[in-house]
Amino acid sequence: MIEVQNLSKSFKLSRAQRKERATTNKNLFAVNNISFTCQPGRVFSLIGPNGAGKTTTLRIIATILKPTNGSVRVNGYDVVDHPIEVKMKLGFLTGSTGLYDRLTPNEIVEYFARLHDVDQATMKRKRNELFDLLDIHEFAKQRIGKLSTGMRQKVSIARTMIHDPDVVVFDEPTAGLDVITASNIIDLVKDCRKNGKTVIYSTHIMGEVELLSDDIAIIDKGKIHMLSTFDAFKQHMQSSSLVEEFIRIIKSVEA
Amino acid sequence: MKKIKIIFLKELKDTLRDKRTIMAMVVVPLLIYPVMITIVTGIIKSQTKESMNKTLKVAVFDAGEAENLIDLYQDASLIEVNQFETYPQLDSIYLSGDTLAFSLEINTLIRDHKLDAALIVKPGFDQKIDSLKAGHIALYYQSTTDQGITKQRLMMLVNMYKEKILKERYKIAGLNPEFVEVVHIEDHDVATQKEKMGEVIGGLIPYFFIIFCLLGSMYPAIDLGAGEKERGTIETILTAPATRLQILMGKLGVILLGGIGSASISIIGILIAVQTVDVIPSNILSVIESILALKSIALILLLLVPLAIFFGASLFSISIYAKSYKEAQSMISPAMIIVFLPAMIGMLPGIHFNYTTALIPILNVTLATKQIIADTIDPVLFAETMLSLLVLAGLALWLAINWYGKESNVLRA
Numbered sequence: 001m002i003e004v005q006n007l008s009k010s011f012k013l014s015r016a017q018r019k020e021r022a023t024t025n026k027n028l029f030a031v032n033n034i035s036f037t038c039q040p041g042r043v044f045s046l047i048g049p050n051g052a053g054k055t056t057t058l059r060i061i062a063t064i065l066k067p068t069n070g071s072v073r074v075n076g077y078d079v080v081d082h083p084i085e086v087k088m089k090l091g092f093l094t095g096s097t098g099l100y101d102r103l104t105p106n107e108i109v110e111y112f113a114r115l116h117d118v119d120q121a122t123m124k125r126k127r128n129e130l131f132d133l134l135d136i137h138e139f140a141k142q143r144i145g146k147l148s149t150g151m152r153q154k155v156s157i158a159r160t161m162i163h164d165p166d167v168v169v170f171d172e173p174t175a176g177l178d179v180i181t182a183s184n185i186i187d188l189v190k191d192c193r194k195n196g197k198t199v200i201y202s203t204h205i206m207g208e209v210e211l212l213s214d215d216i217a218i219i220d221k222g223k224i225h226m227l228s229t230f231d232a233f234k235q236h237m238q239s240s241s242l243v244e245e246f247i248r249i250i251k252s253v254e255a
Numbered sequence: 256m257k258k259i260k261i262i263f264l265k266e267l268k269d270t271l272r273d274k275r276t277i278m279a280m281v282v283v284p285l286l287i288y289p290v291m292i293t294i295v296t297g298i299i300k301s302q303t304k305e306s307m308n309k310t311l312k313v314a315v316f317d318a319g320e321a322e323n324l325i326d327l328y329q330d331a332s333l334i335e336v337n338q339f340e341t342y343p344q345l346d347s348i349y350l351s352g353d354t355l356a357f358s359l360e361i362n363t364l365i366r367d368h369k370l371d372a373a374l375i376v377k378p379g380f381d382q383k384i385d386s387l388k389a390g391h392i393a394l395y396y397q398s399t400t401d402q403g404i405t406k407q408r409l410m411m412l413v414n415m416y417k418e419k420i421l422k423e424r425y426k427i428a429g430l431n432p433e434f435v436e437v438v439h440i441e442d443h444d445v446a447t448q449k450e451k452m453g454e455v456i457g458g459l460i461p462y463f464f465i466i467f468c469l470l471g472s473m474y475p476a477i478d479l480g481a482g483e484k485e486r487g488t489i490e491t492i493l494t495a496p497a498t499r500l501q502i503l504m505g506k507l508g509v510i511l512l513g514g515i516g517s518a519s520i521s522i523i524g525i526l527i528a529v530q531t532v533d534v535i536p537s538n539i540l541s542v543i544e545s546i547l548a549l550k551s552i553a554l555i556l557l558l559l560v561p562l563a564i565f566f567g568a569s570l571f572s573i574s575i576y577a578k579s580y581k582e583a584q585s586m587i588s589p590a591m592i593i594v595f596l597p598a599m600i601g602m603l604p605g606i607h608f609n610y611t612t613a614l615i616p617i618l619n620v621t622l623a624t625k626q627i628i629a630d631t632i633d634p635v636l637f638a639e640t641m642l643s644l645l646v647l648a649g650l651a652l653w654l655a656i657n658w659y660g661k662e663s664n665v666l667r668a
C-alpha cells in the first residue's frame with residue numbers, strides 16, 4: 001500500500017530559472033499538498049500534462065527525492081525514516097530503461113537481486129521464470145549496449161521484478177516503445193494486479209489508462225484536481241472520450 | 256559492507272569493460288616507460304654514433320701559418336680539410352678583410368650544413384708561437400646539431416698541438432710542468448650516483464606517478480558519476496536498497512583502485528623497460544633499480560593512497576555535479592592544472608623538501624618521491640607529508656559525501 005499525506009515538494013530556482021519563468025519566487029512547488037492512497041491489488045493511474053508533478057511524486061515514493069512537507073508511507077514504512085525498508089519492497093520502472101550498457105542481462109538481474117538480498121537459489125529460479133516469460137534467454141549473455149530498445153525494456157522489467165516487490169512504480173514505462181514492447185509492460189501491470197501488488201502508473205497514453213486503471217488521479221501544477229475510482233470517474237465524465245475529459249479538466253484548472 | 260562490496264564489484268566489472276578507461280588506466284602507464292626509454296636512449300645512442308663516425312667537413316683559413324696544427328687535421332681520419340679552394344666566395348671575402356661579412360658567411364654555411372666547422376688561424380700565429388706567446392685561432396661550429404661532438408673532435412687535435420708546444424716551452428725554460436700546475440686537485444663528490452640521477456630524473460618520475468594516479472582516477476570518476484547520469488542509470492541505482500554512502504563508497508573504491516592501480520602499473524612498465532631495453536645507460540639504470548627496490552615501492556605506494564583518495568573524491572564530486580560526460584570532462588580539464596602546477600614546481604632545481612614544502616599537497620609528493628629514489632628520505636618530513644595528504648583526502652571525502660547526498664547535484668539535468 002502507498003499512503004501519500006499532504007505531500008509537498010519544492011525546488012530552489014536559480015536566478016536564470018526565475019528570469020525564464022518570469023517569477024520572483026525563489027522556490028517552485030512541483031508538488032503542492034497532495035494526498036491519495038494506492039491499494040494492493042489495484043492499479044492507481046496518475047495522469048497529467050508535462051511538468052504537472054507526476055515524476056516528482058513517483059520519485060518521492062521511490063525515495064529518490066525527499067518531501068519538503070507531508071509524508072509518504074510504503075507498506076507502512078515512511079520513505080524518509082526507513083528508505084531501505086521501502087526500497088526492499090519497491091520496484092521502479094521508467095521508459096528510459098536505466099540499464100548498464102557494458103553488462104549483460106544475466107549480470108544486471110543478478111546485481112539487483114543481490115542488492116535486494118535475494119539468495120542465489122531464489123535468484124536463479126526467479127531469473128529463469130522472468131527470462132522465460134519475457135523471452136530473454138537468447139540474448140541473456142549479450143551486452144545491453146548491443147540490444148534493441150524492446151530487448152532492453154524486457155531486461156528492465158526483469159530487473160524491476162527480480163525481488164518480487166509488493167509495490168511497483170511505473171513512470172511512463174511505455175514512452176517511445178513500439179506496440180509489441182509496450183504490450184509486455186501492459187501484461188506486466190496486469191500480472192502485478194492479479195498477484196495482489198500495489199501499482200502506481202503514470203502515463204500520457206489514455207488508452208493505457210482505460211485499459212489498466214482501478215483508481216485515477218489527475219494532477220496539474222502540483223495539485224490533484226480529480227481523485228476517484230476509475231469506474232466512478234467514467235460515470236461522471238462530461239465528455240464523450242477519456243482524452244476529451246482529460247483536456248476539459250486541465251483547461252478548467254488553467255482557467 | 257556487503258552492499259559496498261556488491262556495488263564495488265559491479266562498478267569494477269563495468270569499468271574494466273570500458274575501452275577508454277582501460278587505455279588510460281592500463282595500456283598507457285604500462286607502455287609509456289618502455290616506449291619513452293627505448294626512444295630516448297635509442298636517439299641518443301644513434302646520434303652519438305653518427306656524430307663520432309661522420310667525416311667532418313672543415314674549412315681551414317690558415318694564410319700559410321700554423322703548418323703543424325693543420326697537418327694534424329689533415330692527417331686525422333674522418334676529417335676532410337678544405338683550404339680555401341672549396342669555398343672561393345669565402346676566400347675572396349676573407350682576403351678583402353671584411354671580417355663581419357666573412358663571419359656571417361661562415362655561419363650560413365654551417366647552418367645550411369654545407370660545412371661542419373671552420374678553423375681560422377689569425378694572422379701572426381707562427382710569429383707569436385715562436386716568440387713564446389699565444390697564437391689565436393677562431394673555431395666556428397654548431398653545438399645543437401650533435402651535442403658538441405664536432406667541437407670535442409676538433410678541440411682534441413688543438414689540445415694535442417698545445418701539449419706538444421707546451422712541452423717544448425718547458426724544455427726551453429728549463430721548467431718542470433709542476434711549476435705551472437701549482438695545485439693538484441683530487442675531486443671527491445660525495446653525492447652518490449643515485450642521488451645525482453635522483454635529482455635529475457628523480458623529479459620526472461614522481462611527476463609521472465602523479466599524472467597516472469590522476470588519469471587512472473579520472474576516467475572511472477567521470478564514468479561512474481556523470482556517465483551514470485547520461486545513461487539514465489542514476490535513478491535505477493538510487494531506487495536499489497543501498498544508502499547513498501554505500502553507493503558512494505562502492506564507486507569510490509573503483510576510482511581509488513584506478514588511481515593506485517594506474518600508478519602501480521607504471522612501475523611494472525619500468526620493470527618491463529629494464530628487461531626489454533638493452534641500451535639504458537648505467538647511471539639511469541641504477542636509478543631505475545632503486546625505484547624498483549621494495550622499500551621505495553612501498554613508500555611511494557603509501558604516498559599514493561591518500562593522494563588517490565583526494566583525486567578520486569574531488570573528481571567524483573565534480574563529475575556528479577556535471578550533467579553529462581562531456582560537461583564533466585570540460586570541468587575537470589582546468590582543474591588538472593591545479594595538480595600539474597605543484598607537480599612541475601617539484602621538478603625544478605633548488606626546491607627543497609623541508610617543513611614548509613612537506614605541507615604543500617602534490618609538491619610534497621614530488622619532493623618526497625625524489626628523496627625516496629635517492630634513498631635520503633627524512634622520516635619526519637615523510638610523516639608530515641602523509642599527515643598533510645591524509646587531511647586533504649579527508650576533506651575531499653567529506654565534500655564528496657555531502658555532494659552525493661544532495662539531490663540537486665545527483666539529479667541535476
